[in-house]
Amino acid sequence: MSSKIKILVPVKRVIDAALKPRINKAQTGVESKGVKFSINPFDDIAVEEAIKIRKANKKLVDSIHAVSIGPTKAQDVLRIALAKGADTSSLVNVGEANVEPLAVSKILQKLQAKHESNLIIMGKQAIDDDSNQTGQLLAGLLGWSQATNASKVTVNEDLTVEVEREIDGGVETIKSKLPLIITTDLRLNEPKFVTLPKMMKAKKKPLEVLKADDLGVDIENRLEVLKIEEPPARKAGVKVENVDQLVQKLKELKAI
Amino acid sequence: MSSLRLATSSANRATCRVLKSSVRPTFLSASTLLSTFQTLSSIKPTSASAPISRSVRSYSTANDVKLTSESYPNLERNKDFAKLSDADIEAFKQILGGNASGVITNSDDLLFFNEDWMRKYKGQSQLCLKPKTTEQVSQILKYCNDHKLAVVPQGGNTGLVGGSIPVFDEIVLSLSNMNSVRSFDNVSGILKVDAGVVLETADMYLAEQGFIFPLDLGAKGSCHVGGNVATNAGGLRLLRFGSLHGSVLGLEVVLPDGTIVNSMDALRKDNTGYDLKQLFIGSEGTLGIITGVSILCPARPKAVNIAFLGVESYEAVQETFKKAKNELSEILSAFEFMDRSSQVLAAHMIKQSHPLAQDEEPDSTGVSQPPEYPFYVLIETSGSNKDHDDAKLESFLENVMEDGTVSDGTVSQDESQLRTLWRWREGIAEASNQFGGVYKYDVSLPLPVLYELVEAVKVRLAEHDLISFDDASKPVVDAVGYGHVGDGNLHLNVSVRGYNKDVEKVLEPFVYEWIQEHKGSISAEHGLGFQKKNYVGYTKSDVEIKLIKDLKKHYDPNGIMNPYKYI
Numbered sequence: 001m002s003s004k005i006k007i008l009v010p011v012k013r014v015i016d017a018a019l020k021p022r023i024n025k026a027q028t029g030v031e032s033k034g035v036k037f038s039i040n041p042f043d044d045i046a047v048e049e050a051i052k053i054r055k056a057n058k059k060l061v062d063s064i065h066a067v068s069i070g071p072t073k074a075q076d077v078l079r080i081a082l083a084k085g086a087d088t089s090s091l092v093n094v095g096e097a098n099v100e101p102l103a104v105s106k107i108l109q110k111l112q113a114k115h116e117s118n119l120i121i122m123g124k125q126a127i128d129d130d131s132n133q134t135g136q137l138l139a140g141l142l143g144w145s146q147a148t149n150a151s152k153v154t155v156n157e158d159l160t161v162e163v164e165r166e167i168d169g170g171v172e173t174i175k176s177k178l179p180l181i182i183t184t185d186l187r188l189n190e191p192k193f194v195t196l197p198k199m200m201k202a203k204k205k206p207l208e209v210l211k212a213d214d215l216g217v218d219i220e221n222r223l224e225v226l227k228i229e230e231p232p233a234r235k236a237g238v239k240v241e242n243v244d245q246l247v248q249k250l251k252e253l254k255a256i
Numbered sequence: 257m258s259s260l261r262l263a264t265s266s267a268n269r270a271t272c273r274v275l276k277s278s279v280r281p282t283f284l285s286a287s288t289l290l291s292t293f294q295t296l297s298s299i300k301p302t303s304a305s306a307p308i309s310r311s312v313r314s315y316s317t318a319n320d321v322k323l324t325s326e327s328y329p330n331l332e333r334n335k336d337f338a339k340l341s342d343a344d345i346e347a348f349k350q351i352l353g354g355n356a357s358g359v360i361t362n363s364d365d366l367l368f369f370n371e372d373w374m375r376k377y378k379g380q381s382q383l384c385l386k387p388k389t390t391e392q393v394s395q396i397l398k399y400c401n402d403h404k405l406a407v408v409p410q411g412g413n414t415g416l417v418g419g420s421i422p423v424f425d426e427i428v429l430s431l432s433n434m435n436s437v438r439s440f441d442n443v444s445g446i447l448k449v450d451a452g453v454v455l456e457t458a459d460m461y462l463a464e465q466g467f468i469f470p471l472d473l474g475a476k477g478s479c480h481v482g483g484n485v486a487t488n489a490g491g492l493r494l495l496r497f498g499s500l501h502g503s504v505l506g507l508e509v510v511l512p513d514g515t516i517v518n519s520m521d522a523l524r525k526d527n528t529g530y531d532l533k534q535l536f537i538g539s540e541g542t543l544g545i546i547t548g549v550s551i552l553c554p555a556r557p558k559a560v561n562i563a564f565l566g567v568e569s570y571e572a573v574q575e576t577f578k579k580a581k582n583e584l585s586e587i588l589s590a591f592e593f594m595d596r597s598s599q600v601l602a603a604h605m606i607k608q609s610h611p612l613a614q615d616e617e618p619d620s621t622g623v624s625q626p627p628e629y630p631f632y633v634l635i636e637t638s639g640s641n642k643d644h645d646d647a648k649l650e651s652f653l654e655n656v657m658e659d660g661t662v663s664d665g666t667v668s669q670d671e672s673q674l675r676t677l678w679r680w681r682e683g684i685a686e687a688s689n690q691f692g693g694v695y696k697y698d699v700s701l702p703l704p705v706l707y708e709l710v711e712a713v714k715v716r717l718a719e720h721d722l723i724s725f726d727d728a729s730k731p732v733v734d735a736v737g738y739g740h741v742g743d744g745n746l747h748l749n750v751s752v753r754g755y756n757k758d759v760e761k762v763l764e765p766f767v768y769e770w771i772q773e774h775k776g777s778i779s780a781e782h783g784l785g786f787q788k789k790n791y792v793g794y795t796k797s798d799v800e801i802k803l804i805k806d807l808k809k810h811y812d813p814n815g816i817m818n819p820y821k822y823i
Contacts, residue, residue, distance in 0.1 A: 018671030038670035
């Protein structure tokens with residue numbers, strides 16, 4: 001392993017987090033036509049963290065490479081990552097296919113080898129499938145340490161990394177040597193706005209396009225979606241005029 | 257997971273107006289509230305019914321508001337008005353069909369209806385009525401007119417010139433309980449609503465249908481459509497959708513004598529006689545009460561972008577505006593400007609890094625300083641094709657960056673960034689209020705001299721040694737300028753630590769005289785209300801004022817409709 005940190009940041013293009021998703025007519029998936037897409041918020045945090053780590057440890061970080069697995073339009077998300085400070089980027093173009101976490105992990109495994117990355121920072125989950133699996137699967141495939149749901153990251157001079165994680169009982173701090181996978185949680189940092197000069201410079205940064213076949217990974221789905229439906233609508237409540245009525249209603253509902 | 261309190265949607269009025277500092281997006285938008293709406297006619301706005309026995313207010317830090325009659329001791333209650341009696345209250349209870357919650361007499365509950373949003377004015381009403389139907393409004397007004405009881409119509413009570421609250425003991429007639437969407441035609445885009453529908457609710461309803469309400473303003477979570485029409489509200493999208501005088505097709509109005517004037521079925525084109533509804537649009541409750549609105553709504557844009565820019569001078573603001581109109585043209589939907597002082601105030605309230613801040617870290621109280629650009633510009637584009645709009649905006653921004661018109665900027669990358677950028681503009685009104693109070697001046701001026709008013713006021717306040725950001729002994733914190741520069745509309749806010757007669761004397765009539773000298777309007781969109789009643793002469797001629805008074809006398813001979821205000 002080199003004595004420098006090479007960071008790999010996977011980013012996913014998802015339906016805008018602030019929009020209400022709609023189910024398509026066939027009930028097989030979410031409507032994506034004419035819908036606004038943007039970068040997965042957790043991945044946004046991952047990019048921001050990579051930049052912060054480099055800022056705090058200029059001598060230690062060698063490069064930051066962003067990668068996205070998605071359709072051609074995922075280039076937009078990569079451009080944002082480049083504008084924020086990533087040096088280079090790759091798009092693995094899978095067209096409109098919905099790639100499952102295991103396939104994603106396998107692709108990232110191949111890319112790690114290609115770029116010799118020793119620190120992978122990624123969102124803990126994508127807001128469309130909420131799987132929360134890719135980081136962990138990737139750690140398994142690579143045989144690396146993993147620090148998931150990170151809320152604070154500190155890189156030390158000796159290339160060890162301390163990660164604070166929010167867990168049920170409080171905050172857990174773990175320390176790890178490289179190579180390491182970190183998955184980000186909301187409180188890790190606050191992504192900044194990208195300013196225009198950086199957006200314009202990002203256009204000139206490298207963005208290579210690959211296919212899953214080029215990496216020798218089979219992205220065929222192992223799961224079949226049977227049906228997607230909305231949760232049942234919340235029924236309106238009933239207002240009562242006084243306590244007697246309340247008691248009566250509760251009796252009617254056989255609650256008391 | 258921490259959550260973002262979307263500034264414009266929440267369960268009660270008080271928190272609606274407080275733009276709380278946000279940290280993270282929740283992954284459900286305001287429109288998820290719509291999933292609870294079952295039918296057309298049962299839309300219940302989540303924010304229209306105020307929590308009436310809440311005495312904790314979260315707008316300004318002032319604890320107690322002075323009675324308007326005490327702040328202006330020369331004002332006299334009109335002796336011709338009757339005083340409220342028990343018999344009157346009984347009669348109203350009858351009219352409202354024994355609905356106890358529609359008749360409010362408890363003084364704590366009345367606090368909300370008696371104080372304005374800025375906590376600058378406070379009335380002494382002893383009764384608030386909340387009718388549910390137009391027929392009830394008609395009967396109430398007829399009774400009041402017969403018995404010479406003064407009435408103040410009230411919507412969301414978000415007005416900024418003290419026009420929506422009583423001065424003395426006028427009866428408050430609140431439209432909050434008339435809040436149904438009556439109908440919507442998705443071919444013509446005509447929406448018909450009760451006057452008490454909250455603006456944001458109407459817009460969310462339209463969003464589901466692919467349409468948009470042709471009006472948007474900071475108070476959207478609390479203000480009523482009826483109130484918007486009564487005040488001819490301008491807002492953020494006037495640049496694109498024009499004024500309510502053009503988009504309102506018909507009204508249902510109750511005259512002071514109880515007569516119901518109904519033009520709700522009016523169509524897009526109708527040239528049969530005087531356009532009566534125009535009288536009521538902008539009449540501020542002085543000629544009648546609006547109970548229904550029929551309004552033409554445009555198709556909702558599919559692609560919205562916000563660019564937030566930093567520029568070096570007010571000239572650069574104007575230059576940017578020129579170029580924006582030229583290069584963005586039909587997709588330009590809002591053009592706002594803010595001076596740096598306004599961003600400093602906003603930073604104190606929003607407690608997050610400024611959008612254009614790159615390395616500035618917040619201090620121990622969470623406040624960070626905005627970058628050093630003297631002026632900021634917010635541009636919104638809306639269109640039907642994202643790629644087309646993105647390309648146009650990108651090209652425009654490249655040009656203005658390259659030729660130096662603009663020094664720096666950012667573009668919203670997603671919905672939550674979009675809302676954050678708007679907050680830095682929409683939150684200024686509230687931020688100006690946070691230290692104890694604010695003197696607001698909403699004026700129209702010729703574009704070249706628009707910002708000079710702010711500079712003149714700052715100089716004058718300094719000459720009288722009244723202004724200091726850090727020295728708490730001075731009453732004025734700062735004077736800031738911002739607004740719909742695209743419409744030639746400036747909002748001058750003098751942020752104070754408390755309302756103070758000395759400050760008021762220094763500001764008025766100085767500001768109004770300055771405006772008159774430069775041939776502007778003393779009230780571009782906020783209206784006259786109580787605050788500007790005596791200053792109409794600075795903008796309108798004597799002939800015009802006489803015609804207005806003639807109309808008022810004709811339709812409201814007893815003068816019971818919103819007295820002591822307007823003109």
